[in-house]
Amino acid sequence: MAGEKIHLAEIPQTAVRVLRSPAAFFRDMPRTGGYVEPLAFMVAMGVVSGIVQSLLTLLGLAVAAGTSMALGSIVIYPLMIAVVGFVAAAILHGIWKLMGSAESYETSYRCVAYVSTLGPFMTLLNVIPYLGTIAGLSIACFFYVVASIEVHGIPARRAWMVFGIITGVLIVMSLSAQQAAKRMHLESEKGRKESEQLKQEIREQSEALRRQSEEAAEAARRAADEARGRPGSGRGEPPGMTPEAAKALQKSMEDLQKTVEKQGRDTR
Numbered sequence: 001m002a003g004e005k006i007h008l009a010e011i012p013q014t015a016v017r018v019l020r021s022p023a024a025f026f027r028d029m030p031r032t033g034g035y036v037e038p039l040a041f042m043v044a045m046g047v048v049s050g051i052v053q054s055l056l057t058l059l060g061l062a063v064a065a066g067t068s069m070a071l072g073s074i075v076i077y078p079l080m081i082a083v084v085g086f087v088a089a090a091i092l093h094g095i096w097k098l099m100g101s102a103e104s105y106e107t108s109y110r111c112v113a114y115v116s117t118l119g120p121f122m123t124l125l126n127v128i129p130y131l132g133t134i135a136g137l138s139i140a141c142f143f144y145v146v147a148s149i150e151v152h153g154i155p156a157r158r159a160w161m162v163f164g165i166i167t168g169v170l171i172v173m174s175l176s177a178q179q180a181a182k183r184m185h186l187e188s189e190k191g192r193k194e195s196e197q198l199k200q201e202i203r204e205q206s207e208a209l210r211r212q213s214e215e216a217a218e219a220a221r222r223a224a225d226e227a228r229g230r231p232g233s234g235r236g237e238p239p240g241m242t243p244e245a246a247k248a249l250q251k252s253m254e255d256l257q258k259t260v261e262k263q264g265r266d267t268r
Contacts, residue, residue, distance in 0.1 A: 007037070011044045018117040022143055026150040029114065031107045038113030042085050043078045049119040050077030056127060081116060088112050092144070099162060101152035111147040118143060133174045141167040 017025045054074055086109065093108035101108075118140055125132035141163050148159035 008040070008044075011041055014041060014114070015045070015117045018114050018143075022146045023150055025114070026111065026147045029110060029151060031103060031110070031151070035106065035109060038110045039082065039085070042113040042116045043082050045116040045119045046078035046081035047074065049081070049123045050074040052120045052123045053077060056123070081119065085109070085112055085116065095162065095166075096148065096152045096154070099148070099152070099154050099158060101148075101154060103152050107151060111144075111151055115140065115143045115147065130175055130178065133178065134171055137167050137171050137174070 051074060089105065089109035089112040092112060093105045096103065096108055118136070122136035122140070125136040128135075144163050145156070145159045148154040148163065149156050
């Protein structure tokens with residue numbers, strides 16, 4: 001690999017050729033030549049995908065918006081696609097072998113690397129719920145069928161059947177995951193609203209208890225004054241409650257208020 005060179009200037013031209021005429025590109029694609037060039041191409045597509053994801057995030061069209069997430073996509077996408085590329089190539093190489101291919105793993109890796117041209121477009125399509133996933137996976141299916149026919153010599157009918165089934169399974173899994181994520185989001189929003197409502201009710205109850213506690217304390221003070229024969233006790237009217245009962249009521253109110261306030265803190 002030491003003697004391999006990376007021709008960065010040719011990457012945009014290669015991407016255009018893959019998109020413009022995938023059959024001709026894969027038919028003429030070198031089967032060997034090392035991993036550096038296809039890896040560099042795949043990483044470049046990862047950078048473009050990261051930039052697209054960053055723009056979508058900054059515009060608020062992605063799932064998680066934020067400047068840090070936007071900038072992180074430019075770094076995460078190339079690294080992720082570089083690692084996943086080797087794993088995906090191994091899986092697809094096994095599938096192609098089972099379908100009758102005689103090509104090497106390197107050839108399979110090159111197919112996966114150049115199909116990554118679709119990465120930026122699939123990132124953009126993911127903005128469209130459900131339909132974007134179906135469209136992106138269907139387009140990828142077409143490119144892998146073309147690579148199967150032109151590079152691995154797989155009969156068209158067999159290639160369409162195998163990759164059609166794989167694509168169908170991936171579409172169902174992706175749509176199910178999106179549905180689950182949507183339900184979780186709705187449940188989270190519902191829980192947040194209920195929590196806010198509960199906090200408001202606790203605050204209102206706490207305020208009412210505080211007022212009742214202050215009123216009980218004032219009643220206890222007046223009762224104590226009357227019991228000691230201070231002004232206000234000469235009318236001969238019996239107090240509404242004894243000082244001991246008023247103090248007990250005040251303490252109960254204060255304990256209840258502390259309990260409600262603690263519950264309010266626990267729900268935050």
